[in-house]
Amino acid sequence: xxxxxxxxxxxxxxxxxxxxxxxxxxxxxxxxxxxxxxxxxxxxxxxxxxxxxxxxxxxxxxxxxxxxxxxxxxxxxxxxxxxxxxxxxxxxxxxxxxxxxxxxxxxxxxxxxxxxxxxxxxxxxxxxxxxxxxxxxxxxxxxxxxxxxxxxxxxxxxxxxxxxxxxxxxxxxxxxxxxxxxxxxxxxxxxxxxxxxxxxxxxxxxxxxxxxxxxxxxxxxxxxxxxxxxxxxxxxxxxxxxxxxxxxxxxxxxxxxxxxxxxxxxxxxxxxxxxxxxxxxxxxxxxxxxxxxxxxxxxxxxxxxxxxxxxxxxxxxxxxxxxxxxxxxxxxxxxxxxxxxxxxxxxxxxxxxxxxxxxxxxx
Numbered sequence: 001x002x003x004x005x006x007x008x009x010x011x012x013x014x015x016x017x018x019x020x021x022x023x024x025x026x027x028x029x030x031x032x033x034x035x036x037x038x039x040x041x042x043x044x045x046x047x048x049x050x051x052x053x054x055x056x057x058x059x060x061x062x063x064x065x066x067x068x069x070x071x072x073x074x075x076x077x078x079x080x081x082x083x084x085x086x087x088x089x090x091x092x093x094x095x096x097x098x099x100x101x102x103x104x105x106x107x108x109x110x111x112x113x114x115x116x117x118x119x120x121x122x123x124x125x126x127x128x129x130x131x132x133x134x135x136x137x138x139x140x141x142x143x144x145x146x147x148x149x150x151x152x153x154x155x156x157x158x159x160x161x162x163x164x165x166x167x168x169x170x171x172x173x174x175x176x177x178x179x180x181x182x183x184x185x186x187x188x189x190x191x192x193x194x195x196x197x198x199x200x201x202x203x204x205x206x207x208x209x210x211x212x213x214x215x216x217x218x219x220x221x222x223x224x225x226x227x228x229x230x231x232x233x234x235x236x237x238x239x240x241x242x243x244x245x246x247x248x249x250x251x252x253x254x255x256x257x258x259x260x261x262x263x264x265x266x267x268x269x270x271x272x273x274x275x276x277x278x279x280x281x282x283x284x285x286x287x288x289x290x291x292x293x294x295x296x297x298x299x300x301x302x303x304x305x306x307x308x309x310x311x312x313x314x315x316x317x318x319x320x321x322x323x324x325x326x327x328x329x330x331x332x333x334x335x336x337x338x339x340x341x342x343x344x345x346x347x348x349x350x351x352x353x354x355x356x357x358x359x360x361x362x363x
Contacts, residue, residue, distance in 0.1 A: 017051070057083065281301050326356050
């Protein structure tokens with residue numbers, strides 16, 4: 001890694017901040033805070049995405065057995081959120097740094113205006129030398145309204161603020177060829193866009209306290225790398241993990257970035273859950289989209305439209321077999337799109353700058 005990181009998003013997984021008995025690992029937290037303070041003192045800007053709130057409430061509160069699981073999680077998360085942020089606040093204060101808390105839901109990323117609002121808030125905090133700590137608003141998040149996990153939130157945040165580096169801290173050194181517990185397993189140290197077939201090495205088991213397994217981490221890492229971000233999956237339980245990163249000798253799985261993409265494209269790339277409709281394209285249009293030379297999506301290649309969408313909405317692109325090809329921002333609404341269906345010499349329905357194709361982060 002030869003790049004000089006300047007703006008880094010660090011995601012700390014709940015399995016890093018939680019001990020085997022489910023209680024918070026305050027020692028590990030203190031160590032990571034010291035390391036983040038060190039990075040700040042070296043001139044880096046750092047945004048922290050932290051899981052682990054539930055652990056901070058688990059031993060402080062008794063919940064009736066008959067409480068349903070979603071409500072149980074909401075209670076633990078909302079009680080624990082206060083404790084985890086206060087712990088961060090006092091630790092960072094001791095190190096001479098100020099923090100701010102931002103809690104978000106996926107809905108906050110839905111409209112471009114909202115998205116820019118959060119972005120401006122984050123950049124404002126960074127410009128005032130304040131460390132933003134971001135978490136999902138678990139108290140109001142119910143399954144279908146949740147981020148897949150905080151890896152997704154961290155990847156979205158890194159893309160949103162044009163971070164150059166994303167570090168996903170978990171409880172293993174990265175992705176292994178084999179089970180991480182097997183001493184003969186080899187760590188995959190570098191993943192490029194041409195690397196394929198890694199998913200066969202990933203076990204589907206989740207970590208005991210987090211929502212996100214390794215395949216989710218890899219999917220988000222691939223997406224962020226495609227958007228031009230240097231990504232590391234590393235072991236947050238390893239002493240001095242962030243110092244090793246700064247010194248260039250981090251033991252981790254590193255994802256090589258592609259060239260950086262325009263900010264609007266980064267927003268589209270993370271809008272998978274918010275589509276308002278879809279267009280179905282023929283084989284010719286599919287080939288044109290996947291050609292070496294960048295192409296916009298023209299009505300001439302569209303054979304079907306569904307959903308009721310307006311100009312500016314995110315729409316899904318599928319082929320005639322129903323395969324998901326990508327996402328894009330509609331240049332005009334479904335009504336007008338239906339009228340131009342299959343016609344040549346028309347304005348693109350999705351301009352290349354607002355087009356994101358899934359082939360770039362296939363596993």
